[in-house]
Amino acid sequence: MRDVVGRVLSADPDGLRIERRDGDLAFVPAGTVLAMRVVPDRPVRTRPATAVSPEDLTRITSRGWPAVESAPLGDWELRASDGFTGRANSAAVHGDSGVEDPFGAVIDFYTTRGLRPLVQLVEDSPWHRRFVAAGWTGVVDQPPGAIVQVADLRSAPEPDPEAVVRDHATDAWLALYGRVRDPAAARAVMEGPATVGFVSIGDVAIGRVVVTGEWAGLAAVEVNPAHRRRGLARRIVETSLAWAVAHGADKAYLQTMRDNAPALALYEPYGFTTHHAYRYLTPG
Structure with missing residues (x-):
């Protein structure tokens, strides 16, 4: 038992x-x-968000942005979602692949689906160095990777009274999220988790928050360019964090670009600090 x-x-x-x-x-x-x-x-737990390993945090973030198709390769996760975002269309590399030729296995998985072979690797990890040594190189036609930031949610801010949180992405929400080419594929990924909220303030500001276990993930914070510098992004973030705490989260993560100074300044007051960075590589 x-x-x-x-x-x-x-x-x-x-x-x-x-x-x-x-x-x-x-x-x-x-x-x-x-x-x-x-x-x-x-x-109240004493284990801080920073104590989780990069490999375990990669697994956690994958659950918050689940691929339409997910297949194990040993400890790795092969993810495919009709090309919607690198996170949902790359092999998450952590642990042991369990096969003699993991490079070939990744290539076979993606080429049979009409997708570019892509791996997501913790920067400067042993597997990162092995893929580079095998001739895999960085991507040039999409973000090359990101930093992952984490924070402990010791208290929840007040949600914005004008913000609305829905359990699905409306057409207006998707229209403001500039990375959507196929709405069906985008919804399949972003609406996949059991506990997910799509935050909006009118049709000018949006965000997405997901809770898996004790972790919350923030993503897709966007503001219409004509309405920026009015505090809308901060109101989206605070509503998202309040929603996350109300749904059982006590830790949070987000992913952004290392040189995105406005985003880093937006999240810093809530205790977010850089945990690790990851890179995308493809066969050279």
Whole structure:
């Protein structure tokens, strides 16, 4: 016998679908359940957001931006989503691939789907160096990677009274998020998690927040250029953090470019600090 502790997402005659603290999902067949009980509210944790390893944080961020198709390659995750964003169309490299030729396995997975082979690697990690040595190079036609920042959510800011949080991306929301070429593919990725909110203030400012386990992920904070420098981005972020805490998160992450000074200045007051950087590589 063993315990499975987490938030019950669904329960039916077949069994229970449970989300663990790190956002990992477990299915417990009904016939194996011997006992259930409600766990009391958790005490304040002492483990800070910065204590998680880059590899584990990569897994956590993948759960918050899930690919339409996901296949394991040992510990790696091969992700494909009709080309919508690098995160959902690259191999997340962490741990052991479990195969003799991981380079060829990645190439085969993506070429059979009509996609460019792409890997997401923690910068300066052993696997980063191995891919570079094998001739893989940085991409030039999309962001080459990003930094991942984290923060502890010790208290929640007040949500903005004019902000609306929906469980789906409206057409107006997608129109303001400039990376959408195929709305169906974008919705399949961004609406995939069980606990996700699409924040908007009118049709001029948006953001996305997702909660998987104890972690919240912030993304897609955009403001119409004609309405910038009015504090709208800050109001989106504060509403997102308040929503995340209300849905059980006590840590948060986000991903942005290293040289995006306005974004770094926006998130700094909420305690976000750089955890690690990652790079995208493709066969040379």
